[in-house]
Amino acid sequence: MDIRVSGHQVDTGAALQTHAEERLGAIVEKHFSRALSSHVTMGKAPHGGFRCDIVTHVAQGLILKGSAVAQDAHIALDQSAEKIEKQLRRYRRRIKDRHEGADHARKADEANFVVQEAAYTVFAHDETSEDEPADAPLVIAETRVDVPTASVSDAVMMLDLRNTNALLFKNAATGTHNMVYRRGDGSIGWVEPG
Secondary structure, eight states, rough: EEEEEEEEOOOOOHHHHHHHHHHHHHHHHHHHHHOOOEEEEEEETSSSSSEEEEEEEEEEEEEEEEEEESHHHHHHHHHHHHHHHHHHHHHHHHHHHHHHHHOTTOOGGGGGSSSOOOOOEEOOOOOOOOHHHHSSSSOOOOEOOOEEEHHHHHHHHHHHTTTSSSEEEETTTTTTEEEEOOOOSSEEEOOOOO
């Protein structure tokens, strides 16, 4: 697994890089044998401590994030790594629980999730466009994604593991496009067409 350690206004020494490689390597190898990469960013916290952000690409379409603030850089790294490990344990437990009660013909594997390939395009404003009202909001970016086919519970799991606010998916039961989203109070909302 490729592990990169960088600092934002903080010098990351060899000891911190070695600690990050050992800690993350052990966690990922325990839960996944095919992890892709991990990026650790150390920075100064607002009140004199250290902030550690870890982004780990475990499998295609599965990105885990963990952040922590502590007075010591090594402690902040350990706390962030614990959050990553907790997410990995939760993911494996959900996969196991889902497949124990499901049809045994389906194979329990991380590759069951469809990869969300995203493309980001920035558009220049066309002054000659006459079909839009003058006060209409300007579209400056477009995101294209492959929409995964999943059950509602799987979509909630993907939403949780990817740390996103919304996820568009094709409902495996109905074949229609649905959306799950994180509400302001922390609960999950589900939008299904009528």
